[in-house]
Amino acid sequence: MQTRMDYYKVHPKVYSLMGHMEKFIKEQDLDPILYELIKIRASQINGCAFCLDMHTRDLRKMGESEERIALISVWRECTYYTDAEKAVLHLTEVVTEITTQGVPQTVYNEVLKHFSEKQYMDIIVAINTINNWNRIAISTGMFPGCKD
Incomplete structure:
Protein backbone atom coordinates (compact mmCIF):
# COMPACT_ATOMS: atom_id res chain seq x y z
CA MET A 1 0.00 0.00 0.00
CA GLN A 2 1.05 3.56 -0.57
CA THR A 3 -0.36 6.83 0.72
CA ARG A 4 -1.57 9.40 -1.77
CA MET A 5 0.50 12.16 -0.21
CA ASP A 6 2.28 13.16 2.95
CA TYR A 7 0.03 16.00 4.00
CA TYR A 8 2.46 16.89 6.79
CA LYS A 9 4.97 17.92 4.10
CA VAL A 10 2.49 19.17 1.49
CA HIS A 11 0.63 21.51 3.83
CA PRO A 12 2.13 21.73 7.34
CA LYS A 13 -0.39 24.39 8.36
CA VAL A 14 -3.14 21.74 8.24
CA TYR A 15 -1.25 19.64 10.77
CA SER A 16 -0.65 22.75 12.88
CA LEU A 17 -4.35 23.67 12.78
CA MET A 18 -5.34 20.18 13.88
CA GLY A 19 -2.67 20.33 16.58
CA HIS A 20 -4.35 23.45 17.96
CA MET A 21 -7.64 21.56 18.16
CA GLU A 22 -5.94 18.71 20.06
CA LYS A 23 -4.25 21.21 22.40
CA PHE A 24 -7.60 22.88 23.09
CA ILE A 25 -9.22 19.56 24.02
CA LYS A 26 -6.32 18.56 26.28
CA GLU A 27 -6.65 21.90 28.12
CA GLN A 28 -10.27 21.09 29.02
CA ASP A 29 -11.38 18.73 31.77
CA LEU A 30 -12.26 15.90 29.38
CA ASP A 31 -11.04 12.56 30.69
CA PRO A 32 -8.23 11.29 28.40
CA ILE A 33 -9.65 7.75 28.35
CA LEU A 34 -13.07 9.09 27.38
CA TYR A 35 -11.42 11.06 24.56
CA GLU A 36 -9.76 7.88 23.28
CA LEU A 37 -13.12 6.07 23.40
CA ILE A 38 -14.58 8.90 21.29
CA LYS A 39 -11.68 8.64 18.83
CA ILE A 40 -12.06 4.89 18.46
CA ARG A 41 -15.85 4.91 18.04
CA ALA A 42 -15.79 7.69 15.44
CA SER A 43 -12.92 5.98 13.60
CA GLN A 44 -14.88 2.72 13.53
CA ILE A 45 -17.92 4.46 12.04
CA ASN A 46 -15.83 6.37 9.50
CA GLY A 47 -13.78 3.32 8.54
CA CYS A 48 -10.44 4.99 9.32
CA ALA A 49 -8.02 2.12 9.83
CA PHE A 50 -5.07 4.45 10.44
CA CYS A 51 -6.79 6.31 13.30
CA LEU A 52 -8.38 3.16 14.71
CA ASP A 53 -4.97 1.48 14.89
CA MET A 54 -3.38 4.55 16.49
CA HIS A 55 -6.04 5.10 19.13
CA THR A 56 -6.48 1.48 20.16
CA ARG A 57 -2.71 1.42 20.73
CA ASP A 58 -2.94 4.65 22.73
CA LEU A 59 -5.72 3.24 24.90
CA ARG A 60 -3.69 0.10 25.58
CA LYS A 61 -0.75 2.29 26.66
CA MET A 62 -3.12 4.00 29.09
CA GLY A 63 -3.80 0.62 30.71
CA GLU A 64 -7.26 -0.10 29.28
CA SER A 65 -8.42 -3.70 29.17
CA GLU A 66 -8.64 -5.59 25.91
CA GLU A 67 -12.35 -6.17 26.57
CA ARG A 68 -13.11 -2.45 26.72
CA ILE A 69 -11.06 -1.81 23.59
CA ALA A 70 -12.48 -4.70 21.60
CA LEU A 71 -16.12 -4.07 22.47
CA ILE A 72 -16.46 -0.32 21.86
CA SER A 73 -18.51 -0.88 18.72
CA VAL A 74 -21.04 -2.90 20.73
CA TRP A 75 -21.08 -0.74 23.85
CA ARG A 76 -24.86 -1.14 24.20
CA GLU A 77 -24.50 -4.92 24.53
CA CYS A 78 -22.09 -5.08 27.47
CA THR A 79 -21.40 -3.80 30.96
CA TYR A 80 -17.81 -2.61 30.47
CA TYR A 81 -18.74 1.08 30.12
CA THR A 82 -20.16 3.53 32.62
CA ASP A 83 -23.46 5.28 31.96
CA ALA A 84 -21.52 8.50 31.28
CA GLU A 85 -19.28 6.72 28.74
CA LYS A 86 -22.31 5.16 27.08
CA ALA A 87 -23.97 8.57 26.77
CA VAL A 88 -20.83 9.97 25.11
CA LEU A 89 -20.45 6.97 22.80
CA HIS A 90 -24.05 7.46 21.72
CA LEU A 91 -23.43 11.17 21.14
CA THR A 92 -20.29 10.28 19.16
CA GLU A 93 -22.36 8.07 16.89
CA VAL A 94 -25.10 10.61 16.21
CA VAL A 95 -22.69 13.50 15.67
CA THR A 96 -20.48 11.41 13.37
CA GLU A 97 -23.57 10.43 11.36
CA ILE A 98 -25.33 13.76 11.90
CA THR A 99 -27.14 13.77 8.54
CA THR A 100 -29.09 10.66 9.56
CA GLN A 101 -31.10 12.15 12.42
CA GLY A 102 -29.29 15.14 13.84
CA VAL A 103 -28.77 14.97 17.59
CA PRO A 104 -32.00 13.73 19.19
CA GLN A 105 -33.14 15.51 22.33
CA THR A 106 -32.98 12.20 24.22
CA VAL A 107 -29.26 11.84 23.43
CA TYR A 108 -28.59 15.44 24.47
CA ASN A 109 -30.53 14.94 27.71
CA GLU A 110 -28.67 11.74 28.52
CA VAL A 111 -25.28 13.44 28.12
CA LEU A 112 -26.40 16.34 30.34
CA LYS A 113 -27.22 13.85 33.13
CA HIS A 114 -23.46 13.28 33.43
CA PHE A 115 -21.80 16.42 32.08
CA SER A 116 -22.25 20.20 32.22
CA GLU A 117 -23.18 22.25 29.15
CA LYS A 118 -19.55 23.37 28.90
CA GLN A 119 -18.39 19.76 29.01
CA TYR A 120 -21.00 18.93 26.36
CA MET A 121 -19.37 21.50 24.09
CA LYS A 147 4.09 6.45 9.44
CA ASP A 148 6.35 3.82 11.06
Whole structure:
Protein backbone atom coordinates (compact mmCIF):
# COMPACT_ATOMS: atom_id res chain seq x y z
CA MET A 1 0.00 0.00 0.00
CA GLN A 2 1.05 3.56 -0.57
CA THR A 3 -0.36 6.83 0.72
CA ARG A 4 -1.57 9.40 -1.77
CA MET A 5 0.50 12.16 -0.21
CA ASP A 6 2.28 13.16 2.95
CA TYR A 7 0.03 16.00 4.00
CA TYR A 8 2.46 16.89 6.79
CA LYS A 9 4.97 17.92 4.10
CA VAL A 10 2.49 19.17 1.49
CA HIS A 11 0.63 21.51 3.83
CA PRO A 12 2.13 21.73 7.34
CA LYS A 13 -0.39 24.39 8.36
CA VAL A 14 -3.14 21.74 8.24
CA TYR A 15 -1.25 19.64 10.77
CA SER A 16 -0.65 22.75 12.88
CA LEU A 17 -4.35 23.67 12.78
CA MET A 18 -5.34 20.18 13.88
CA GLY A 19 -2.67 20.33 16.58
CA HIS A 20 -4.35 23.45 17.96
CA MET A 21 -7.64 21.56 18.16
CA GLU A 22 -5.94 18.71 20.06
CA LYS A 23 -4.25 21.21 22.40
CA PHE A 24 -7.60 22.88 23.09
CA ILE A 25 -9.22 19.56 24.02
CA LYS A 26 -6.32 18.56 26.28
CA GLU A 27 -6.65 21.90 28.12
CA GLN A 28 -10.27 21.09 29.02
CA ASP A 29 -11.38 18.73 31.77
CA LEU A 30 -12.26 15.90 29.38
CA ASP A 31 -11.04 12.56 30.69
CA PRO A 32 -8.23 11.29 28.40
CA ILE A 33 -9.65 7.75 28.35
CA LEU A 34 -13.07 9.09 27.38
CA TYR A 35 -11.42 11.06 24.56
CA GLU A 36 -9.76 7.88 23.28
CA LEU A 37 -13.12 6.07 23.40
CA ILE A 38 -14.58 8.90 21.29
CA LYS A 39 -11.68 8.64 18.83
CA ILE A 40 -12.06 4.89 18.46
CA ARG A 41 -15.85 4.91 18.04
CA ALA A 42 -15.79 7.69 15.44
CA SER A 43 -12.92 5.98 13.60
CA GLN A 44 -14.88 2.72 13.53
CA ILE A 45 -17.92 4.46 12.04
CA ASN A 46 -15.83 6.37 9.50
CA GLY A 47 -13.78 3.32 8.54
CA CYS A 48 -10.44 4.99 9.32
CA ALA A 49 -8.02 2.12 9.83
CA PHE A 50 -5.07 4.45 10.44
CA CYS A 51 -6.79 6.31 13.30
CA LEU A 52 -8.38 3.16 14.71
CA ASP A 53 -4.97 1.48 14.89
CA MET A 54 -3.38 4.55 16.49
CA HIS A 55 -6.04 5.10 19.13
CA THR A 56 -6.48 1.48 20.16
CA ARG A 57 -2.71 1.42 20.73
CA ASP A 58 -2.94 4.65 22.73
CA LEU A 59 -5.72 3.24 24.90
CA ARG A 60 -3.69 0.10 25.58
CA LYS A 61 -0.75 2.29 26.66
CA MET A 62 -3.12 4.00 29.09
CA GLY A 63 -3.80 0.62 30.71
CA GLU A 64 -7.26 -0.10 29.28
CA SER A 65 -8.42 -3.70 29.17
CA GLU A 66 -8.64 -5.59 25.91
CA GLU A 67 -12.35 -6.17 26.57
CA ARG A 68 -13.11 -2.45 26.72
CA ILE A 69 -11.06 -1.81 23.59
CA ALA A 70 -12.48 -4.70 21.60
CA LEU A 71 -16.12 -4.07 22.47
CA ILE A 72 -16.46 -0.32 21.86
CA SER A 73 -18.51 -0.88 18.72
CA VAL A 74 -21.04 -2.90 20.73
CA TRP A 75 -21.08 -0.74 23.85
CA ARG A 76 -24.86 -1.14 24.20
CA GLU A 77 -24.50 -4.92 24.53
CA CYS A 78 -22.09 -5.08 27.47
CA THR A 79 -21.40 -3.80 30.96
CA TYR A 80 -17.81 -2.61 30.47
CA TYR A 81 -18.74 1.08 30.12
CA THR A 82 -20.16 3.53 32.62
CA ASP A 83 -23.46 5.28 31.96
CA ALA A 84 -21.52 8.50 31.28
CA GLU A 85 -19.28 6.72 28.74
CA LYS A 86 -22.31 5.16 27.08
CA ALA A 87 -23.97 8.57 26.77
CA VAL A 88 -20.83 9.97 25.11
CA LEU A 89 -20.45 6.97 22.80
CA HIS A 90 -24.05 7.46 21.72
CA LEU A 91 -23.43 11.17 21.14
CA THR A 92 -20.29 10.28 19.16
CA GLU A 93 -22.36 8.07 16.89
CA VAL A 94 -25.10 10.61 16.21
CA VAL A 95 -22.69 13.50 15.67
CA THR A 96 -20.48 11.41 13.37
CA GLU A 97 -23.57 10.43 11.36
CA ILE A 98 -25.33 13.76 11.90
CA THR A 99 -27.14 13.77 8.54
CA THR A 100 -29.09 10.66 9.56
CA GLN A 101 -31.10 12.15 12.42
CA GLY A 102 -29.29 15.14 13.84
CA VAL A 103 -28.77 14.97 17.59
CA PRO A 104 -32.00 13.73 19.19
CA GLN A 105 -33.14 15.51 22.33
CA THR A 106 -32.98 12.20 24.22
CA VAL A 107 -29.26 11.84 23.43
CA TYR A 108 -28.59 15.44 24.47
CA ASN A 109 -30.53 14.94 27.71
CA GLU A 110 -28.67 11.74 28.52
CA VAL A 111 -25.28 13.44 28.12
CA LEU A 112 -26.40 16.34 30.34
CA LYS A 113 -27.22 13.85 33.13
CA HIS A 114 -23.46 13.28 33.43
CA PHE A 115 -21.80 16.42 32.08
CA SER A 116 -22.25 20.20 32.22
CA GLU A 117 -23.18 22.25 29.15
CA LYS A 118 -19.55 23.37 28.90
CA GLN A 119 -18.39 19.76 29.01
CA TYR A 120 -21.00 18.93 26.36
CA MET A 121 -19.37 21.50 24.09
CA ASP A 122 -15.90 20.10 24.88
CA ILE A 123 -17.18 16.65 23.88
CA ILE A 124 -18.66 18.03 20.65
CA VAL A 125 -15.30 19.62 19.78
CA ALA A 126 -13.57 16.32 20.58
CA ILE A 127 -15.96 14.39 18.32
CA ASN A 128 -15.52 16.91 15.52
CA THR A 129 -11.74 16.84 15.85
CA ILE A 130 -11.45 13.08 15.40
CA ASN A 131 -13.93 13.24 12.53
CA ASN A 132 -11.63 15.81 10.89
CA TRP A 133 -8.58 13.61 11.49
CA ASN A 134 -10.46 10.62 10.02
CA ARG A 135 -11.35 12.54 6.90
CA ILE A 136 -7.78 13.77 6.44
CA ALA A 137 -6.34 10.28 6.91
CA ILE A 138 -8.85 8.60 4.61
CA SER A 139 -8.61 11.31 1.93
CA THR A 140 -4.82 11.12 1.82
CA GLY A 141 -4.74 7.31 1.83
CA MET A 142 -3.18 6.77 5.24
CA PHE A 143 -3.16 3.21 6.58
CA PRO A 144 -1.84 1.43 9.70
CA GLY A 145 1.93 1.45 9.67
CA CYS A 146 2.35 4.11 6.99
CA LYS A 147 4.09 6.45 9.44
CA ASP A 148 6.35 3.82 11.06
